[in-house]
Amino acid sequence: MFLEQLLNGITLGSTYALIALGYTMVYGIIQLINFAHGEVYMIGAFVGLFLVAMGANIFLALLGAMLFCMLLGMTIERVAYRPLRGKSSRLSALISAIGVSIFLSTLMALLAQTNTRSYPEVISNRTFNLGSLELSVLQISILAVAAILMIGLQLMIQHTRLGKAMRASSQDLDASYLMGINVNRIISATFAIGSALAAAGGVMVGVYYHAVWPYMGMMAGLKAFAAAILGGIGSIPGAMVGGITLGVLEIMGVAYISPSYKDAIAFGILIIVLLIRPQGLFGKKIVKKV
Amino acid sequence: MRFKNKVRWALLLSLVLLVTMVVGCGNKQDSEEVIKLGFLGAKTGDVANYGIPGEKGMKMAIDELNAQGGILGKKVEGIYEDNKGDSKEINLIAQKYITRDKVVAMVGDPCTGLTKVAADIAQKNQVVIFSAGATGAGVVEIGNYVFRNTMLDTVAVPVVVDWMLKDKHWKKAAIITSIDNGYSTALTPIFKEELKKQGATIVLEDTIKDKETDFSAQITKLKGANADVLVFTGYYTEAALIMKEAQKQGLNISLIGGDGLYGQDLAKLGGDAVEEKVILYCGFSTDQPSPETAKFLENYRKKYNEEPDMFSAQYYDAVMILAQAMEATGSSDPKVFKDELAKVKNYPGVSGQTSFRADREPIKSPVFLLTIKDGAFALVDKIPVKTE
Numbered sequence: 131m132f133l134e135q136l137l138n139g140i141t142l143g144s145t146y147a148l149i150a151l152g153y154t155m156v157y158g159i160i161q162l163i164n165f166a167h168g169e170v171y172m173i174g175a176f177v178g179l180f181l182v183a184m185g186a187n188i189f190l191a192l193l194g195a196m197l198f199c200m201l202l203g204m205t206i207e208r209v210a211y212r213p214l215r216g217k218s219s220r221l222s223a224l225i226s227a228i229g230v231s232i233f234l235s236t237l238m239a240l241l242a243q244t245n246t247r248s249y250p251e252v253i254s255n256r257t258f259n260l261g262s263l264e265l266s267v268l269q270i271s272i273l274a275v276a277a278i279l280m281i282g283l284q285l286m287i288q289h290t291r292l293g294k295a296m297r298a299s300s301q302d303l304d305a306s307y308l309m310g311i312n313v314n315r316i317i318s319a320t321f322a323i324g325s326a327l328a329a330a331g332g333v334m335v336g337v338y339y340h341a342v343w344p345y346m347g348m349m350a351g352l353k354a355f356a357a358a359i360l361g362g363i364g365s366i367p368g369a370m371v372g373g374i375t376l377g378v379l380e381i382m383g384v385a386y387i388s389p390s391y392k393d394a395i396a397f398g399i400l401i402i403v404l405l406i407r408p409q410g411l412f413g414k415k416i417v418k419k420v
Numbered sequence: 421m422r423f424k425n426k427v428r429w430a431l432l433l434s435l436v437l438l439v440t441m442v443v444g445c446g447n448k449q450d451s452e453e454v455i456k457l458g459f460l461g462a463k464t465g466d467v468a469n470y471g472i473p474g475e476k477g478m479k480m481a482i483d484e485l486n487a488q489g490g491i492l493g494k495k496v497e498g499i500y501e502d503n504k505g506d507s508k509e510i511n512l513i514a515q516k517y518i519t520r521d522k523v524v525a526m527v528g529d530p531c532t533g534l535t536k537v538a539a540d541i542a543q544k545n546q547v548v549i550f551s552a553g554a555t556g557a558g559v560v561e562i563g564n565y566v567f568r569n570t571m572l573d574t575v576a577v578p579v580v581v582d583w584m585l586k587d588k589h590w591k592k593a594a595i596i597t598s599i600d601n602g603y604s605t606a607l608t609p610i611f612k613e614e615l616k617k618q619g620a621t622i623v624l625e626d627t628i629k630d631k632e633t634d635f636s637a638q639i640t641k642l643k644g645a646n647a648d649v650l651v652f653t654g655y656y657t658e659a660a661l662i663m664k665e666a667q668k669q670g671l672n673i674s675l676i677g678g679d680g681l682y683g684q685d686l687a688k689l690g691g692d693a694v695e696e697k698v699i700l701y702c703g704f705s706t707d708q709p710s711p712e713t714a715k716f717l718e719n720y721r722k723k724y725n726e727e728p729d730m731f732s733a734q735y736y737d738a739v740m741i742l743a744q745a746m747e748a749t750g751s752s753d754p755k756v757f758k759d760e761l762a763k764v765k766n767y768p769g770v771s772g773q774t775s776f777r778a779d780r781e782p783i784k785s786p787v788f789l790l791t792i793k794d795g796a797f798a799l800v801d802k803i804p805v806k807t808e
Contacts, residue, residue, distance in 0.1 A: 243464070
């Protein structure tokens with residue numbers, strides 16, 4: 131039973147991690163909490179659902195949703211954040227982000243109505259036993275897709291020119307600009323990648339938990355944001371570990387303490403971690419230079 | 421030029437005012453010629469599944485009444501606002517119905533919490549409110565203008581538990597409550613008390629929250645509890661997701677609950693995970709209809725080209741019972757016909773028989789047990805209820 135609960139937690143956590151990556155990447159480069167990120171995840175889930183309903187294969191639908199949200203993320207950045215960058219305070223960009231979030235969720239509520247929709251069964255529910263552990267094909271597919279995406283991201287960041295430019299930009303935006311890096315393009319790419327990961331998370335949640343509705347981005351966004359902070363905002367491995375930790379904590383809280391305190395337990399532990407390590411699990415300590 | 425424009429605007433404005441005044445007066449005269457009924461229910465939002473069919477049932481009843489010459493020779497007019505399942509909205513709508521539209525009665529809301537909000541306003545203004553779905557406690561206690569036409573949980577649960585134990589031999593029950601859902605937290609104690617009274621054991625008590633989607637931990641716990649049946653007291657969305665999760669974890673168990681599970685989305689969301697697994701009790705079924713119900717079914721299908729549900733039937737009956745009370749007293753004044761309403765006994769409605777007890781609480785018979793078969797609600801059993 132404990133192992134099964136642990137697996138439930140890791141599955142839930144891996145979806146948090148995928149969303150948390152987008153928060154942490156954007157924050158790492160432009161120090162903006164992109165509050166519209168949860169809505170990108172929601173729209174990803176809807177695009178996937180739409181494609182599946184049109185008869186597309188689930189992996190095709192996943193790719194389609196990721197591609198669509200890539201464009202959406204870049205558009206949001208272009209329309210709502212770039213005009214403000216450098217000209218006004220960071221707070222204005224934050225307010226703009228909240229505006230985009232409200233706009234997208236209400237737009238979807240108008241287009242798709244507010245009742246919960248469900249993905250058809252696209253991946254088999256067949257379960258098999260591994261020792262005392264009961265695994266389903268669905269659970270393994272979810273974990274595999276999440277793992278592939280995260281490993282892919284890590285390789286991209288560490289071994290490509292784009293990744294290098296992103297790392298440089300996150301260290302010092304102005305210096306990178308002076309070194310000839312097209313900073314605007316890097317920021318755009320960051321939004322695109324983060325949004326694609328969120329869309330993947332959305333489709334996976336839709337397939338796994340069978341529930342998609344226009345306001346789903348709100349809570350998921352908040353949880354993922356907490357996961358990003360738990361891992362150390364700005365740190366990519368931090369977001370992965372933070373997401374999975376949060377998922378496991380939540381499930382264990384429900385299983386062994388009380389479902390009523392699910393969110394309280396998760397956020398309570400978040401507060402404790404931050405009290406002990408304000409920079410998060412993987413965050414770097416910032417030394418202010420005088 | 422500018423001055424001239426201003427004069428023109430002023431003239432236009434006064435003309436508009438004049439027209440609205442004349443039209444306004446016209447409306448007032450009309451209100452004595454027609455009997456107005458206000459619809460309470462959500463047409464959009466989370467509980468629209470209850471309100472939309474309700475509106476259709478109410479419209480159909482009013483059309484039929486008008487085809488037969490209306491009530492007391494007056495035309496009946498329904499007014500249909502969308503309260504979105506929101507207590508602030510229903511507050512405004514109830515005020516509007518009473519002060520502006522001058523309705524004699526409001527029909528609805530299907531939800532207990534919202535009905536209470538509107539009932540407070542109705543009682544204060546001496547207008548009848550006739551809920552077609554509120555099952556929770558403390559509704560008719562608000563006052564003598566407040567009625568409801570629905571199967572009460574306190575009436576149905578003893579019958580259902582008896583069926584669970586005697587027909588199904590489900591002796592070990594697990595109960596899941598949705599703790600931020602008022603309907604669910606009210607229904608759970610009724611089930612618990614009755615299960616204990618009739619000798620069943622409760623092997624697990626657990627909770628969820630509405631709008632959550634991950635129930636994996638609860639289901640894993642449930643797997644270890646070795647229960648014969650799961651009693652879930654919440655709404656259809658969560659019920660469907662719980663059954664999906666059970667299927668995913670390979671747990672084969674039946675889920676039983678109240679008419680909060682009665683929404684078309686149950687089958688749509690749940691798919692084969694809810695097929696013949698979810699059982700709910702309610703006051704209406706299209707299977708094995710009584711003569712009244714059969715006629716209603718035929719007309720409803722003809723009019724809307726779809727199947728009616730419990731809410732369309734209860735709204736329909738509520739309008740018809742109101743009409744009967746007004747005809748019997750010869751008055752459309754709520755102060756007069758409300759007393760006649762309280763005396764209704766064994767009214768043969770399309771949603772079963774309705775009687776009011778001395779405390780104005782309805783007793784509806786029979787209790788229908790439904791399940792999902794081939795993606796639609798289907799009758800499992802039909803159990804009559806004794807009326808005192």
